[in-house]
Amino acid sequence: MSKVTEQIKAPIKEEMNLFEQRFYQSMKSQVPLLDRIIQFVVRRKGKQMRPMFVFLTAKLCGKITDKTYRAASLIELIHTATLVHDDVVDESYMRRGFFSLNALWKNKIAVLVGDYLLSKSVLLSTDNQDFDLLAIISRSMREMAEGELLQLEKSRKLDITEEVYFEIIRQKTAVLISACCESGARSAFAADEVSSKLKLFGEYTGIAFQIKDDLFDYTSSNLIGKPVGIDIQEKKMTLPLIYVLNTADNERKKWLINSVKNHNKDKKRVAEIIDFVKKNGGLEYAAQTMNAYKQRAMDILFSFPKNEARDSLGLMLTYVTERRS
Amino acid sequence: MSKVTEQIKAPIKEEMNLFEQRFYQSMKSQVPLLDRIIQFVVRRKGKQMRPMFVFLTAKLCGKITDKTYRAASLIELIHTATLVHDDVVDESYMRRGFFSLNALWKNKIAVLVGDYLLSKSVLLSTDNQDFDLLAIISRSMREMAEGELLQLEKSRKLDITEEVYFEIIRQKTAVLISACCESGARSAFAADEVSSKLKLFGEYTGIAFQIKDDLFDYTSSNLIGKPVGIDIQEKKMTLPLIYVLNTADNERKKWLINSVKNHNKDKKRVAEIIDFVKKNGGLEYAAQTMNAYKQRAMDILFSFPKNEARDSLGLMLTYVTERRS
Numbered sequence: 001m002s003k004v005t006e007q008i009k010a011p012i013k014e015e016m017n018l019f020e021q022r023f024y025q026s027m028k029s030q031v032p033l034l035d036r037i038i039q040f041v042v043r044r045k046g047k048q049m050r051p052m053f054v055f056l057t058a059k060l061c062g063k064i065t066d067k068t069y070r071a072a073s074l075i076e077l078i079h080t081a082t083l084v085h086d087d088v089v090d091e092s093y094m095r096r097g098f099f100s101l102n103a104l105w106k107n108k109i110a111v112l113v114g115d116y117l118l119s120k121s122v123l124l125s126t127d128n129q130d131f132d133l134l135a136i137i138s139r140s141m142r143e144m145a146e147g148e149l150l151q152l153e154k155s156r157k158l159d160i161t162e163e164v165y166f167e168i169i170r171q172k173t174a175v176l177i178s179a180c181c182e183s184g185a186r187s188a189f190a191a192d193e194v195s196s197k198l199k200l201f202g203e204y205t206g207i208a209f210q211i212k213d214d215l216f217d218y219t220s221s222n223l224i225g226k227p228v229g230i231d232i233q234e235k236k237m238t239l240p241l242i243y244v245l246n247t248a249d250n251e252r253k254k255w256l257i258n259s260v261k262n263h264n265k266d267k268k269r270v271a272e273i274i275d276f277v278k279k280n281g282g283l284e285y286a287a288q289t290m291n292a293y294k295q296r297a298m299d300i301l302f303s304f305p306k307n308e309a310r311d312s313l314g315l316m317l318t319y320v321t322e323r324r325s
Numbered sequence: 326m327s328k329v330t331e332q333i334k335a336p337i338k339e340e341m342n343l344f345e346q347r348f349y350q351s352m353k354s355q356v357p358l359l360d361r362i363i364q365f366v367v368r369r370k371g372k373q374m375r376p377m378f379v380f381l382t383a384k385l386c387g388k389i390t391d392k393t394y395r396a397a398s399l400i401e402l403i404h405t406a407t408l409v410h411d412d413v414v415d416e417s418y419m420r421r422g423f424f425s426l427n428a429l430w431k432n433k434i435a436v437l438v439g440d441y442l443l444s445k446s447v448l449l450s451t452d453n454q455d456f457d458l459l460a461i462i463s464r465s466m467r468e469m470a471e472g473e474l475l476q477l478e479k480s481r482k483l484d485i486t487e488e489v490y491f492e493i494i495r496q497k498t499a500v501l502i503s504a505c506c507e508s509g510a511r512s513a514f515a516a517d518e519v520s521s522k523l524k525l526f527g528e529y530t531g532i533a534f535q536i537k538d539d540l541f542d543y544t545s546s547n548l549i550g551k552p553v554g555i556d557i558q559e560k561k562m563t564l565p566l567i568y569v570l571n572t573a574d575n576e577r578k579k580w581l582i583n584s585v586k587n588h589n590k591d592k593k594r595v596a597e598i599i600d601f602v603k604k605n606g607g608l609e610y611a612a613q614t615m616n617a618y619k620q621r622a623m624d625i626l627f628s629f630p631k632n633e634a635r636d637s638l639g640l641m642l643t644y645v646t647e648r649r650s
Binding site for chain 2: 029030031032033034082085107108109111112113114115116118119120122123126127129131134135138139141142144145146148149150152153
């Protein structure tokens with residue numbers, strides 16, 4: 001991605017560099033154990049997509065302000081906290097090539113560090129009276145927790161509907177990107193209807209992002225390091241599989257359900273399920289749906305006058321739906 | 326405790342009843358799984374000490390307001406969240422006679438429910454512009470997480486000093502009671518110096534409370550359901566043991582350290598350690614220290630004019646240091 005990232009970042013390059021320094025400062029703690037872990041967590045940082053959305057939407061709305069930096073810090077603190085908590089939640093022992101915090105430091109520390117970061121984020125807001133930002137981001141945090149719980153309850157039910165799938169991915173992924181865009185707009189003191197438009201832009205972008213992520217479970221060409229078929233092994237129902245389940249004849253539907261339910265740990269059978277999904281248009285359907293969301297996001301973007309921030313957000317949307325990792 | 330509780334609660338009885346109803350309402354969620362768990366968590370509620378401190382200090386400062394209810398809700402939401410997270414943190418499978426959330430629902434759900442409650446608490450504050458309360462309570466949440474991490478890092482080191490012990494119990498227990506009292510004062514729109522005094526009152530009370538708790542590890546007469554000697558088995562160094570370690574001659578010190586370090590799972594040896602602590606004044610020393618903190622808290626209380634709220638807070642202090650569970 002690095003070349004595309006450079007291109008996307010170009011209009012906000014200086015601001016992003018300054019942000020990284022400020023953000024690292026804001027994470028510091030007096031407790032040695034905590035400080036070591038935070039350094040470890042910060043080193044794992046990903047593509048910086050969330051702060052990029054904040055800075056680009058602020059710029060799109062007029063100008064980047066001090067509040068924009070705080071909005072990005074707030075979101076990164078909360079995102080980092082939920083990532084740390086996810087190490088408990090997902091029981092995934094690998095994340096982006098590093099050992100997860102969980103594997104190295106155990107659950108209890110992960111929970112405490114997450115709570116520490118959450119409280120820091122709230123204090124950052126109360127210190128600066130950024131109550132609108134705090135409300136936006138707390139609402140998204142509540143929805144994320146609800147979304148994960150909904151997923152735990154529903155996504156392993158084999159009769160999950162598309163509607164529930166969309167509700168899950170909206171809550172679990174889209175609300176945070178949506179919060180980035182809404183906060184970015186607020187930090188530039190945009191009018192309410194402008195903030196609302198960008199909130200929706202973020203939501204559509206987030207949904208497209210998650211569909212793409214779910215597609216990676218079927219495509220071996222991904223560079224994310226995530227092996228193919230993991231979702232199926234975990235009985236996690238995503239759009240490609242939901243589509244073929246809903247369109248298969250009775251006999252094949254039975255075979256699919258039986259395969260996912262009782263043979264999900266059998267690698268050969270998982271490969272057969274993937275093959276079935278591919279042959280029956282599951283990937284095309286998911287890709288089409290993703291592109292429809294991308295288009296809706298693009299339409300919103302094009303209601304803004306052309307400038308370099310808008311160009312970057314357009315590139316970002318293309319990246320989201322065409323990335324290979 | 327029930328008779329004493331009734332007496333303490335008398336001046337705020339109606340308010341506490343109304344609070345319980347309102348608080349339960351504020352916890353509701355749309356996600357069925359979440360709502361079931363919240364009902365389960367609420368049923369486990371303890372002695373309601375925290376809301377009592379909020380209402381009594383508000384009353385002491387003049388009057389209970391709408392903001393007092395929100396302060397108590399905020400603290401209970403955050404306290405409940407940390408309790409739920411504690412189920413992960415402590416890996417304790419029993420808490421107050423119920424199975425812990427962790428045992429029944431697994432770690433991942435505990436983390437998510439905790440995060441959900443935290444976000445609800447922040448939203449309650451932003452909805453009502455209670456930014457002073459939110460700052461007070463987030464600060465205490467940050468300190469609690471730091472305190473737990475400090476405890477993880479330090480309290481199992483056998484050479485822990487009294488100073489570190491006090492820092493740990495201040496952060497882990499006292500800051501929350503302190504936040505209750507400070508928020509109570511704020512909610513009654515008390516002057517800054519009055520809020521500060523009550524903050525300190527809460528801190529001293531909390532330290533006395535935790536020393537009492539640590540003493541239970543040595544006394545079989547407790548009704549808390551907590552077996553004796555658990556802290557020693559977990560190599561958790563508390564005041565009675567720290568004192569005898571610091572005052573024992575070299576030979577006995579070696580025996581103590583070796584016993585805690587290498588024989589902490591041996592029930593007979595744990596009983597011998599307890600016996601040694603008792604015979605060498607560890608319990609008296611801890612009790613004296615506890616009473617010194619109680620006295621400091623009492624002195625602050627007596628700087629307020631006598632009224633029924635002050636009487637109740639005095640009873641509360643006595644209860645804290647004389648309770649048997």
